[in-house]
Amino acid sequence: MDHLIYASVRMIASTWYAIALLQQKTPNAARATGIMHAELYLSDLGIVDAPAAPYLEGAKQALEAGLSTELKN
Numbered sequence: 001m002d003h004l005i006y007a008s009v010r011m012i013a014s015t016w017y018a019i020a021l022l023q024q025k026t027p028n029a030a031r032a033t034g035i036m037h038a039e040l041y042l043s044d045l046g047i048v049d050a051p052a053a054p055y056l057e058g059a060k061q062a063l064e065a066g067l068s069t070e071l072k073n
Contacts, residue, residue: 005045006058008069013038014066031063 013034020030038059042052 002024004026005042005047006055009041009055009059010062010067012041013063017066035059035061 016037017030017034020033038056044054
């Protein structure tokens, strides 16, 4: 189940990141939007504060990896 949560959090963060970019937000604002929605999702699951940190860190790393790939292209 833990792997599914990690995957879901990354998917939610990256989806909202892409939506924010389509709305002409800066990459930093888009990243903040993605992480905010990931936090909301985790909160809905009852995962907050310290237990949420590893999931959010995974989402941040995924967004940064995607951002670095975009900059290379």
